[in-house]
Amino acid sequence: MPVAPDTTVPAPDRERIRATAPESPIRSVLSTQGVPVLGALIVVAAIAVLFVDMFGTPRNVNFLVLSIAAIAMIALPMTLIVITGEIDLSVASTLALTSATLGLLWESGTPLETAIPIALLLGLALGAFNGFLVTVCGLPSLAVTIGTMALYRGLAYVLLGDRAVASYPQDWVSGVRQPFLGVQGLPWIAVAVLVMALLFAVLLHVTAFGRSLYDIGHNAEAARFTGVSVKWTKFWLFTLSGVVASGAGVFWTLQYGTSRADTAMGLELQVVAAVLLGGVSIFGGVGSVLGVMSGVLLLGVIRNALQLFGIGSDVLQIVTGSILIASVVTPNIVARVRSRRTSEVPTGTVPGDRPLNGEKS
Template identity: 55%
Template sequence: MAVDTAPATPAGQAPAQRPQGPSRLRLLGTGDGVITFVLVAFLLVAGFTVEGFASSRNTGFLLLDVVVIMLIALPLTLVIVTGEIDLSVASTVGLTSAVMGQLWFSGLPLELIIPICLLLGAFLGAVNGFLVTRLGLPSLAVTIGTLALYRGLAFVVLGDRAVADFPRSWTGWALSSIGTTGIPVVVVPLLVLVVLTGVVLHATPIGRSLYAMGNSEDAARFSGIGVERTKFWLFVVTGAVAALGGIYWTLRYGSARADNAQGLELQVIAAILLGGVSIFGGSGGLVGVIAGALLLGSLRNALQLVNVPSDVLNIVTGVLLIIAVVTPQVAAAVRGRRRPRGRPAAP
């Protein structure tokens, strides 16, 4: 199935650079294919060499660990495809958890707390979106600032306390699995969101416009794309989804804390970049992102099973993040040197 990601070009304007998103459903020879192959190879090796890795019980724990990473990676992938970034997602998770705990401690029912927290996340995303799209500030600087701001507000709301008396009916659902398979129930709605996001990104004009923005904002504007409006709402959706992740995180661990999910943003971004999404925008696909999240989660899980310290796990995440950023640049440089002089690059 071909997907034409090039926006229309008005008369008198230079043609826009063709976005580099997946143009057809193929895996071999693409970033999606490479990371998927690495994932399958690692699962096979770990399954035979790491005791307990292939058990249904461990599979359930592994999937529970990557659920929030995958969830937040969905909208953040769209943000990065446009050439922006949001580093405040983990702090949004933490602030949502703190507010959720404080409201529950105050006596409000969860049926009211959950929509309040989702609205809070959307508001936090809107703050990021306003600063980036209306004031023209770089998203990297803005979200580094709100990363610290939102985490600080979480400690203002809840302090060092932990609220842990949530109803068993809610916490039990967050940990429940499908029959005896070990697959968490929460994976089902996550898969629905994955499919919806994939359709939007790869099979709709919205997705094509996101790739166009990532390649050239000016060309996208000349093509009639509302760049600022689209980016603003992407930040809003990312904030709301991060808040949803905060709600699930709190129910899964049965504890609302201001320091929940600290450092999670690095795992999410590492998964996205490992999946072949360019940090500069304009290229990448969702299949690779899902494979990247599963690879990162599987690697950390296998290392935990062989009693590797948590500090080493953070080092591994950092190394993978650096590799994910450097590898595409090295590959592009190698291709450029191999290309005969005077011969244009292949589209």
């Protein structure tokens, strides 16, 4: 339950909290962080269409969309978590454990109609466990999710070991790859991810709950004084992340028609890279759904184009890691440059304005 606003908080703190929240949904969605990434995506995609053979074909577009669908799904709740100043590195392991559980249930004779809801409930429990450790126990999310990343992956190996389950019904396996309304290059999962992105955009940029996430990211203590239940908010965000990662695990399993304990290794790196590339600050308080979805697509386009050039997976990992580092370093460099320019303004003056306090110019 949200706590009542504390009127004892100093007025400057209350004003600062109001100032840091997005002023309007439009301004929040079209943030200065998201628009440049969208522009870069358009430029890179245009270059790929012009200079990379087969890139613009419906078959390759279909492959591209399927390859980034799970990343896009997981990146949406990750965006909300990072905006609050936290992180979840256990998402790929949650996906793998969900896939292993689904495989074990199917092998035991459980129909997929029953096995899939059980797998989603598992994801909810895994996410809630992360949230419990972070909010109730007060542990840092980085340490917690590094630990559960290893724990959940280890449990997946306990369930399946080194073997694979690949006996899923062909109609389920082929069904997840079917084009939406017969449009080639547009699998139905793309429409599902688009609907999810719109829902998350409304949640983040329109609702009071979404605005509270920015408040938490800027200053959790001050947000608490304004009536935000910080612990419960973070708990439900981690729970949501677990459910969505589990849903991505179901999709991943049916897309490839197999369950393995080592599936989606390193996927968390791609998710975090896409989120940070999309303009979400690793320190919290900044970010937009438009920027993150643009980041997911930009990373996907770059990786797909390099694959068409015959670049190996090792080089692709280097590219992803380099983009991740650049996504963290670049905003800090820009912030330092702006800070230096601000510090060069003479004391007692406002740039472009007359001297203050009666001082002579």
